[in-house]
Amino acid sequence: MQIIAHRGASGYAPENTLAAIRLALEQGARAVEIDVHQTRDHELVVIHDDNLKRVGRKKGKIKDLRLSEVRAADVGSWFGARFRGERVPKLTEVMDLLDGRTELQLEIKAGSRFYPGIEERVLDLIHKRGALKTTVVSSFDHVCLYAVRSLDPRARLGYLMGLTGFKTALKECAELKAESLHISRRQANARRVKAAQQAGLKVLVYTVNEAKPAARLEKIGVDAIFCNYPDLGLKA
Ligand code: G3P
Ligand code: MG
Numbered sequence: 001m002q003i004i005a006h007r008g009a010s011g012y013a014p015e016n017t018l019a020a021i022r023l024a025l026e027q028g029a030r031a032v033e034i035d036v037h038q039t040r041d042h043e044l045v046v047i048h049d050d051n052l053k054r055v056g057r058k059k060g061k062i063k064d065l066r067l068s069e070v071r072a073a074d075v076g077s078w079f080g081a082r083f084r085g086e087r088v089p090k091l092t093e094v095m096d097l098l099d100g101r102t103e104l105q106l107e108i109k110a111g112s113r114f115y116p117g118i119e120e121r122v123l124d125l126i127h128k129r130g131a132l133k134t135t136v137v138s139s140f141d142h143v144c145l146y147a148v149r150s151l152d153p154r155a156r157l158g159y160l161m162g163l164t165g166f167k168t169a170l171k172e173c174a175e176l177k178a179e180s181l182h183i184s185r186r187q188a189n190a191r192r193v194k195a196a197q198q199a200g201l202k203v204l205v206y207t208v209n210e211a212k213p214a215a216r217l218e219k220i221g222v223d224a225i226f227c228n229y230p231d232l233g234l235k236a
Contacts, residue, residue, distance in 0.1 A: 001217065002224035003232060004105055005029040006207050007048060011228035014055065014079035016046045017086040021097055029230040032098065033105035036091055036122065038115035043067040044091035044122065047075070050109065054078070056088070063115060091122070095129045104135045105158065105204075105226075111144025119147040123155065132156070138182055142172060149176050158182050158204065166192055170199050180204050180223070185213055190220040197221065 008020025009027055016034055024032050035048045039062055052058040052065075056073030067090070076086030091106075098104055106126075112118050126135050137148050138158030148155050157178040161169045166187075173181055173196075180202040183192070188205045196203050206226035208214050217225060 001222055003230050004031040004033050004224050004226045005230035006033050006226035006228050008032060009230050014076045014083050014086055016048055018089050019083055019086055021094060024230050027231040031103035031105060033226055034094055035107045035109050037062040037109050038118045039067045039070055040064055041066045045070055046089045046091055046094050091125060100134060106135055106137050108139045108144050111141045111147055119144060119151055123152050145176055173201055188217060193220050193222055
């Protein structure tokens with residue numbers, strides 16, 4: 001079972017920062033997951049929430065802020081004093097940091113209904129970095145996934161099931177030619193894992209930080225877990 005560094009090594013460093021991603025690489029992570037939003041001036045930035053309140057103690061939505069305003073926030077201090085001064089990374093910086101051998105699970109938090117043109121921008125960057133083979137674009141926003149697919153028949157896609165029913169999810173994965181179905185721990189059971197794999201999908205489960213649930217998921221044949229401790233320092 002593969003371990004994907006969830007928001008970087010976010011158990012040890014502030015999530016979705018270059019520090020967390022660097023650490024994941026140092027710890028030998030073979031795959032890193034990050035979350036992507038778009039600023040008012042159409043820059044792609046790596047952050048989980050659609051605002052800076054939790055990690056940056058700053059008001060405003062990412063979509064309404066310019067890149068310079070987003071970058072003014074310190075998104076490291078909330079995690080620990082030694083991370084003071086960490087900035088919200090641009091997606092370009094994250095892609096530059098990954099060496100091409102590390103798989104990138106790139107989660108687009110919302111598609112172009114919310115962030116106009118985000119799918120084109122993400123794909124353009126993936127192409128420019130020659131990272132088509134090493135990047136999996138995923139989203140809970142399935143309209144976004146259909147947009148990515150229509151823009152590029154070769155893009156690797158991961159389908160975050162969210163509140164969609166399992167049957168519908170499998171049908172849409174087939175339409176999208178997605179390679180993986182991403183589900184939560186609670187959604188993961190042996191029947192679903194088997195059915196998805198029989199349909200040709202890998203099954204990826206989030207977020208698993210403890211040894212016991214990790215062992216259960218491995219037993220039922222899950223392909224990978226998203227984990228905040230990519231060095232496998234799973235809490236007992
Ligand atoms: O992509 C798996 C996982 O990251 C989805 O949940 O909220 O951590 O982005 P979230
Ligand atoms: Mg995510």
